[in-house]
Amino acid sequence: MWSILAGLTLLGVGRQRGAMAGAESQQRRLQRAVDDMVQGLEREQIRKMQGRMFRCSADCCDNGNSSMEEVHQCIERCHTPLAKAQAAVTGELERFQVLPDLLSSSSSSPFAPPASAVSRIVYNAV
Structure with missing residues (x-):
């Protein structure tokens, strides 16, 4: 009887290791x-x-009739689309940081981020 229980226990440990390896593989x-x-x-x-941002900024600097403040505001306007896009991408990626916890606590199908969602964010920010 002891050997049967020991065998079942070892079988359970083997399954746990296999599940962990599967989750790690999914995570990778x-x-x-x-x-x-x-x-x-x-x-x-x-x-x-x-x-586009750098060309726009250079155009701002080429305008000899603008004041220093106007040039600065122009450059800020040039930087805004890229800054928004980068913030959106960073925000989306931060949402996936909980992924290791999800994979290690669940044996469901792997969660894959839709590439179109992040691409859509960047296109909308342009």
């Missing part, structure tokens, strides 16, 4: 997906926005 896959999405977003959207 999700992290890779999020990293890939963020890198693509940076390459395809953020860099373009940065280019």
Whole structure:
């Protein structure tokens, strides 16, 4: 009887380890997906926005008739779309920081962030 109980106990431990490994694997896959999405977003959207921001700022500085305050306000207006986009992306990514807790406490299907949601945020901020 003791060996049966010991065997069942060991079987349970093995299942727990397997579940933990599965959750860690899901977490790694999700992290890779999020990293890939963020890198693509940076390459395809953020860099373009940065280019527009710098060109806009340079145009503000080229206006010789503007006061120092007007140039400063113009530059701030140029920076606003990029700042909003970056804040939106950062906010969305912060929502996924609870993910390790979700994966370790649940054996349900993996949670994957919709890439279109973050992309939509950046497009709306432009």
